[in-house]
Amino acid sequence: MLFNHNQYLGLRVTFFVLLSIIFMVVDHRTPELGTLRSLMSDATAPFQYTANWPLDLMNRIKSNFNAKHELITENTHLKMQNLLLKAKVQKMLAIQKENTSLKALLKSTAGLKDKVAVAQLLAVNMEGYVAQAVLDKGKKENVYVGQPVLGSTGIMGQVVQVNRWTSRLMLITDTRSAVPVVDERTGLRAIVIGTGPFRPLSLINIPDTADVAVGDVLATSGLGLRYPEGYPVGIVIKIRKRTGQQFSEIVVSPTAHLYRDTQVLLLWHSRAKLMKEASEELENMKQENKDMNQQIIDRVRDGG
């Protein structure tokens, strides 16, 4: 058998060499063998798939590990994002609150025909007997000294100093503050003064015999033309009648959120325009009084 194979070796080689050349020429020059090639490629496809299988397996294992690693990375990233978003949400809550309070503030001026402006509290000063705050509106916005300042739930105070871009607000709890009020129930007119920051207000010069009860709402009376009338100032929470003393001690709790609000309303009170005229009239009345007194004294002297 060995001999047989070797004998025809040369012949075989020549045959196969020629066969190869024919194939090469045909495949190179014409597309005829395309079908044969694709057919045989399909036949060898199982080879390819099987040869790929270990690599595919390794890739899948690798991607599992990668997926885990990716998940961990993604998780860390998401946690960080979550933290940032939470912080933003907190800010949003604060903004929402501010929005609500601003709306309330504006609503409280719904009936007003007077001009209003929203001002922001920039700084507060609450030491000793001083209860003041700095507002972010000033001369540029036509703020004037004595201008009334409202909160969303009541009178806050008045402007005591005006700078170019800022102004100073004196709260009604400041010891130098005095607000003319009227008892809504009885119509009794009086003055509410401040006793210091974080302390309640005091209704002064009320004799024991006056009709004041706990729970009475005190609103601005409009007298003095500084504060517009009808705004709540405080509620009576305690009445102390002192024996031996002429006046009662009346403790009033302010209705405005003096220490909570960050936004306030500046009011251009239409009646304020009348202030100048009214004070002139007041001066005239004083003068008339003085003249009349003088007249009576003269008459008495002359009468003898």
Next chain:
Amino acid sequence: MVGDGIFRSRMVILITFVFAIFLSIFPIPTWALWFQPAWVLLFAIYWIVALPHRVGIATAWFLGFMVDILNGTTLGEHALAFTLIAYLAAKSFRQFRMSSGWQQMMSVALFVGLYQLIVFFLEGVTGSVPKTLLYWLPILTSMLVWPLVFVTLRHIRRRYKVI
């Protein structure tokens, strides 16, 4: 009985060739591609030398044709190269068997070198010439891997009584 032996032998040889093809198409990183030995050729050389009456020119041609299909080269290119190398192996199988390990390695290097040369030439004729010197690297790696191939296939031949 004899038929069984021949059939079984043919099967075993076929399986080894299938394995050789697997090795040649196994996915390896791009940089490692040049380092691949000519597996199919090496297996063919062994079987031609060991059993020249069983594996001959026809088998070699068909193997080369398979390589063409798998590599997408012009049909007949590697077939031709396989044919010529198989001829050399078949002509010199006696000397090959008698040579020592080193000598065999040198012969293998020569065979693979000629194989690469033929393919290089034919590639130049039909397609594009390989431009890198790394193209000749398989000569070295085939030579180095030959002892392993030889020992393994010999073990299989003896174990499964391939005749």
